[in-house]
Amino acid sequence: MSHPLIDLLAGGTVVFDGAMGTELYKRNHFVNICFDELSLRDPKVVREVHEASRKAGADVLTTNSFGANRYKLADYLLAERTKEIAAAAARIAREVAGRELLVAGSVGPLGRHASGGALSPHEAVDAFAEAIVALMEGGADFILFETFARSRDLGFAVEAARGLGAPYLPCMAFGDIASSLGGESIDEFFAPCLGAGAGAAAPLMLGFNCSVGPKQMLDNLQDFVPRSTLPVLAMPNAGAPQRINDRMFYMTSPEYFASYAKRFAELGVKAVGGCCGTGPEHIAEAARALKALDRAGAAGVAGVAGAVSLEVVGGAAPVECAPLAQRSAFGRALAEGRWVTSVEIVPPTGWDLAKTVERAKRCAEAGVHAINIPDGPRASARVSPMITSQRIQAEAGIEAVLHVTCRDRNLIGVQSDLLGCAAAGINNLLIITGDPPKLGDYPYATAVFDLDSIGLVRVAQRLNVGLDIGGKPVAPPTRFVLGVGADPTNLDQEREIERFFRKAEAGAEYAITQPVYDPEALIAYIERVRFTGVRIIAGIWPLASYNNALFLNNEVPGVSIPESIMERMRKAGDKESARRVGIETAREILDAVRPYVAGVQVSAPFGNVETALAVLAEE
Template identity: 35%
Template sequence: MKRMGILEYLKNHLVVGDGAMATYLYQQGAPVGTCYELYNLTHPKMIADVHQAYEQAGSKLITTNTYGANRERLERYGYGHKVTRINREAIKIARESIQSDTYIAGSIGSIVAGRVTQYDSDEYHDLYEEQATALLHAGVDIILLETFMDLQELLIAINAIRPLTDTPIVAQLSLLEVSRTRDGHSLTDAFAQLQKHGVTGVGLNCRMGPLEIIRALEKTIVPQDLLISAFPNAGRLGESDGELRYKSAPSYFGETAHLLINQGVSIIGGCCGTTPEHIREIAQIAQNQNPVTRINPPVVPEACEVLSQPPKRTESTVLEKVAQERTIICEFDPPKDLDVQSFLLGSQELYKSGVDAITLADNSLASARMSNLALGALLKSQLGIEPLIHVSCRDRNLLGQQSHLMGLHALGIDQILVITGDPTRIGDLPGASSVYDVTSFELISMIKQMNQGLAFTGRSLKQQAQFIVGSAFNPHVRQIESAVTRLEKKIQAGADYAMTQPIYDKQTLIKVYEATRHLDIPIFVGIMPITGYRNALFLHNEVPGIKIADDVIRRFESITDPAVARQVGVEIAKDLLDTAMTYFPGIYLITPFSYWPMTVELTRYIREKDARAAQDSA
């Protein structure tokens, strides 16, 4: 007798799915950090035993061990060439280990998988198509798309898979905030878009326990004719007796199963932390119930949240200034000690000389310095100086990064420069950890999301931030075209302007101008005066890409008085500025070793030269 198709079966039956694979394997002794998808080839019996345990507990739908069996994930372990084999073996194991009337769901997980990343949509399309093709060829009853935090990525997967097959596709989102995706879509909007792209069912899995998923569904309009699935976690992950554990007991899943069923859920399983015991509790409830026709909450137009705005700036931003006139940003590093007064004195003199904004590095060269946020607040509140704060990807995880940016917003500091940051191993605390949760591209994009009033998680911030976001540009590479391509990607992510590494020869200044003149953002060209012979030798021999002309080095060689050497460095920098000012309206002066009188003199030189040019043209 031919088995009934799963869609036909679902018309009159609830379907109990299975539970976790990875966390259950870990409980069975599999080491953490392992590529569990590879177990399809190396430990097939172990995977078969998991499938059988879930089926014996009452699962009618077994999910293949292929959540991360895409080329991008497998290549991290050196097995990218085995995508097809791993996926096909997963189907074989599932089919041979369960009864013939139990259905098989081909699992395809998010490639982003909780990371914050910029990705190539075409590349991801190909990755999803490759994995789905292998699963479909081996034969599955449904495709189960799991743990997608961003609607955008989920739509890429669906658009790759739907043209390949008529097999049912159930698309599951994973939420950080109840009823809203990480990329800012309400669950109602997300489900509507998923229906338009041809899915058979929608659902939620991972991160949330049963009650949070119920809360999310209670607030959501689910389009008619779509199946609804729910695969909650076993509660929140927490520490107990020195171990990380999921809290929810199996009995709790039985107590909440009927609440999910009353929301119209017809496919119920479990995600992280769940075991065959959790599934057994669900199955005992489901076996005595029929599917419930979902009743959506009243259709209330989604309120347009009025986002309050911070007070308007009284000073023009460097972005506004540079569009009208010569603009000077001066870098003055925070101190390595607790002496604030010396820093404030230097900042005041720089500002009096004509600097438009003082930019403060974020522990430059991975050496511990005073918080640039605190100093920026002092510059703004005590001296009326506009700070421009560097924000490094190195020192803060995503939690700290968003908190830091929210603090900058509260202080009215909205001009920032996003940088990757030198690794801690080169600094004065080499035992410190480098975080790098995100790249500079990703952080720029996330900050621009805050400008739309959305946190990194997609929740409302109740105000729109007003960050002007700069990016670093390093022209000291073999092929400047590659550096420009990298900058173009930062512009696509939302960069408003760029600041270059210091340049020490006129030819490079002109080369940078020619290579970037097509860009629609201002470039602030970096000039940092040389302080002496050793400084020149260091720059020439130890800093990648920087070359100091032989005659410049010889010019410093015989100078023994440091003050005289610094004055020579200023004169050489003035000569470079003559060229830089011809091509760039934005100048980025970098103060070496806190010798602020050097940059004061260079700032005055720029202002006086521009004033003379204005008089001559009048």
């Protein structure tokens, strides 16, 4: 088979572009409009996306025509403009591609299933043919059938392409396992393309796109790629989207995406691109990694794990992250496996930090390793935790562990504050999503949540390798010790565990748990996450009274106190007796979990560090 795409494959791994819809959305075109029509109504923005993909290093540009068929366009009263819209999409892509790059004419499912009887086979084939003709006449080099879930629907699309003599590349959308969203195996799904007599009408490649992230797609392709008789294209999503305040965010970093692009190539995948959530930044990292890998292969050089990510191939590239032991004293203790202790002190609601600094000094004198500084716990307004941390480190002679939340800052503000932390010498971070304002004293305050904790860990990790959120170099790189939260008693344990894995994958090095009152729950949790290598620090909150226990159990997110402890606090009696029982209970919990954890963080109830130190007294 002679085709420019086949010729391109002979020169190494081919890079397709990322998601058109994601980029249009970023440019303030919202999902309730017809993205396909933008090729007519706002061709400049479509051209900008293609130009960004070309600059990123894509070899193939995909037209803005995924939904450009008569049935989907009918929802926008645009069915009669199908040919015009598809042809315009192809022309724009061709203008940007020139003759150096290839153009894939994107054709998605019709939106009505001929396989389900909504359309006749003739109607389905005719609708696909209409779009294909317009795309090829507009300048597409081949047709890319994207995100198909059923072989019968794909069969009608393939029939249309074959009838027109159009070269085509079919793509299957995976379900949760190595089968299509329609429940068919890979072989069953591609049967319409590979049946007897396909001959010259066979597809250029076999593709897989959308529905799953890089890891799931790689897992699903392990058995198929080595036995495929045709080259394979992989275009995963940027992981799974996360819902934050009714908005969906994809958190997969470009570096993580590129690491999987390399793994796809090592498996034998011949072309890699991106689907939902991926943009030029993901494609740029993937292109650098793949081209470096191709050069290493051509030179017969055995690759070293991680080497590709450190090679500078045009533009900014990551540098090596400083070893954990060199980033802070707290980090050194973790790296060396020493037992670490910290005390949590909440910043005051006023601006006077004198008492806070004195409490930190008392902890330092007692041999505590660090002071944990929460960031607006329970959505309260307090003096800046960053300033509090800076004062403590400067005046109390003890390191701070600064809590950083996603609630109050947009992405730019987050990066600015992180750079400020580095400038102030605050290197120990505990990154958490944060409590929404409605839980606090100011329920009408606006929650930002541009990121969740997973995304923020990735931002901080990028700074640790000398890259900002836009891929620009940061010199020198930051030296953050990256911690996250963990909730062993979360009611949705499967989601909690899955998120912990993603935090580890993003770069977390230690985790501090929510207050532990059920040692068995923590131990079971640790057994499930131990293999990640993330060091677990147990959160211990000595109860001050029965009322304090009631409040924590009912009003503080992530806290669950067993009835047996509640009963002990109820029977404790006066204030001093209750304090003593709270300390005894905390010590018992600490003794039970100590063999399983790397250290302990003890909260100072109502600012009383003597209570926290009493829990640690026998350490």
